[in-house]
Amino acid sequence: MTGFRFDLFATDGAARLGRVHTAHGPVDTPAFMPVGTAATVKAMMPESVAATGAQVLLGNTYHLMLRPGAERVARLGGLHEFMNWPGPILTDSGGFQVMSLAKLRKITEQGVTFQSHIDGSRHELTPERSMDIQRLLDADITMAFDECTPFPATPEQAAQSMRLSMRWARRSRDAFAEREGYALFGIVQGGIYPDLRAESVAALVATGFDGYAVGGLAVGEGQEAMFAVLDATTPLLPADRPRYLMGVGRPSDIVGAVLRGIDMFDCVMPTRSGRTAQAFTRRGTVNIRNARHQDDPRPLDEACSCPACRNYSRAYLHHLVRSEEILGPMLLTWHNIQYYQDIMRGLRAAIAEGRTARFAEAALAAEALGDIDPL
Numbered sequence: 001m002t003g004f005r006f007d008l009f010a011t012d013g014a015a016r017l018g019r020v021h022t023a024h025g026p027v028d029t030p031a032f033m034p035v036g037t038a039a040t041v042k043a044m045m046p047e048s049v050a051a052t053g054a055q056v057l058l059g060n061t062y063h064l065m066l067r068p069g070a071e072r073v074a075r076l077g078g079l080h081e082f083m084n085w086p087g088p089i090l091t092d093s094g095g096f097q098v099m100s101l102a103k104l105r106k107i108t109e110q111g112v113t114f115q116s117h118i119d120g121s122r123h124e125l126t127p128e129r130s131m132d133i134q135r136l137l138d139a140d141i142t143m144a145f146d147e148c149t150p151f152p153a154t155p156e157q158a159a160q161s162m163r164l165s166m167r168w169a170r171r172s173r174d175a176f177a178e179r180e181g182y183a184l185f186g187i188v189q190g191g192i193y194p195d196l197r198a199e200s201v202a203a204l205v206a207t208g209f210d211g212y213a214v215g216g217l218a219v220g221e222g223q224e225a226m227f228a229v230l231d232a233t234t235p236l237l238p239a240d241r242p243r244y245l246m247g248v249g250r251p252s253d254i255v256g257a258v259l260r261g262i263d264m265f266d267c268v269m270p271t272r273s274g275r276t277a278q279a280f281t282r283r284g285t286v287n288i289r290n291a292r293h294q295d296d297p298r299p300l301d302e303a304c305s306c307p308a309c310r311n312y313s314r315a316y317l318h319h320l321v322r323s324e325e326i327l328g329p330m331l332l333t334w335h336n337i338q339y340y341q342d343i344m345r346g347l348r349a350a351i352a353e354g355r356t357a358r359f360a361e362a363a364l365a366a367e368a369l370g371d372i373d374p375l
Contacts, residue, residue, distance in 0.1 A: 004140075004183040004210055006242045006263075010352050014234065014261040017351040020211075020242050022088040022140040023181025024080060025055065029242065029263040030347050032254065032340045033058045033090060035271060038067070039083040042271050043326075043333040046085045052306070052334070053341040055087055056140075058266045061094035061133050062101070065123070066116050070136040078138030090266075091139035093130045093172075093187075095165075096148040096215075096247070107147065109164070127171035131184075135177050143213065144172035146187045151219040158191030165189045166203040173207050183210035185244060191216060192225050194232035201236040212237045213244040214262070218253070227256055234261040251280060251343055252367045255360045258347050270340050274333030277321045279308075281339065284369025286314075288332065293318040306338035307331065 003021070010017040020027040034041045034049055036057045041049050049057065059079055064070060076082050079089055095112075098105060102114035111126030130145040146165035149158050169186050176184045186204035190196030204212060214233055217226045230245070237243050244264035245257050254265050270280065277289040281301040286293070288300070296314035304310075308317065308331035320328030343363060350359035 003180050006211070006240060008239065012351045012354050012356040013259065015258050015347070015351045015356045016243075016261060016263055017348055018242070018263060020088075020264075021181070022056075022183070023179070024086060024088045024140050027056045027088055027264075028348060030254075030258045030344055030351075031056060031264050032344050033264065033266040034337050034340075035266055035268045036083065036085070036089075037268075038063045039073075039079060041333075041337070043275060043330045044271075044337065046083060048334055049085075049337060050087070052338040053345060054337065057085055057087070057089050059083075059089055059091045059137065059139065060097060061091055061130055061137070062097035062125070064091075064137060065094065065125075065133050066118055066121075070133040074136040074138070078136075080138060088140040089138070090141035090244075090264075091134045091137055091143065092246070093134070093143040093145040094125055095130075095146045098125055099148045099150070107164075109167070111145070111168075112147075127168045128175040131172055131175040131177070140182055141211070142176060142182070142184045144169045144184060144186050144209070146189060146215060148219070149189050149191050149216045151191065151216075151221055153191050155191075155193055155196070158189075158193055158196055162189040162191070162196050162200050166200060166207075169204060169209075170207050173209065185209055185211040185213050185242075187213045187215040187246070188233060188237075189216050192221055192229055194229070197229060197233045198236060201233060205238060209241070211242040211244060211264075213246050215246045217245065218248045218267075223253060223256070226253070227260065230257060230260040230262065237261075250367065251340070252364050254340075254343065255347070255363050258351075259356065259360055270336035271333050274336045275329040277328070277332065278336075279317075279332050279339075280336055280367075282366050284366060288314060288317045288328075289321050290318075294322075300335055301339070304335060304338055304342070306335045308335040 008018045018029045037060045105114035127145040134142040149161040186209035245262045279286045293314040299309040350356045
């Protein structure tokens, strides 16, 4: 077992090439974490996810505490053994899901009481309980418990929410069980207001965390506002710790955030898009359900190495989707995760070679094409 640390190998402007070391192995950054909310990346086997080059997965405290239960997962050997993923796992603290999914929630200084969206049962989630759940799950990277500030929010609402999260961050730090190779990340809040983001960073750095996440973005503010927040926030974060932008996003969001110094990402976009017939390719986003693909013998993406592109035509994928065969979402999900991992590999190579801006320009141009790839 190795101690947790972050090695910074190279920079190109604000973009950073590095490696995060955890108890269950390394993560090369910039990195994209496929989302395995309920101990599974939907429509994928763990071996298939690993085959795309993914090194770390994300699980979720809220969902796993409700079903199957953190104590049960611990009795069964922890999340790595339970879901057959030997590599690193980061767990979200549950704060966002409590706000977005739970019913009849009540927020106090102590924490949040809420009703399960699954069966209506009552629960309480506090910083201390969140830390305990993530320990039971055996997460390599634990996230501090926070309140996800709603959008839009007035400066007063954002300040109140952020300061509560900072008090909870301190309690999370105090409750976190230190183990070699395991880490706790703090979460910067403050809405779209640079002064509140700066206040949040200062509070978290004073508390001291192994890494720092930027939360409360990709909630409706738009890409321009998100990038403005990153421009104001990322330079304030310690250079010797990993930086994680939570819940982001489209490839253009990720590329733009890497240019602003972010190291780690997660998002349901590639898996959710795969289940709804959307595929990301180097020649634009494809809706494989469209009739224009029904006679197309070409692969989704000639440069992609995933099974969907190696072994099947657009016409066959179109048939699967229109026939509602489960293989369709499986292949499209695999492709999308592969595409995201290929982008991260490309970014890492570009940073090492000092050509990140050129790589970003090409990646953004591909996304801008949309589903207009000529037959």
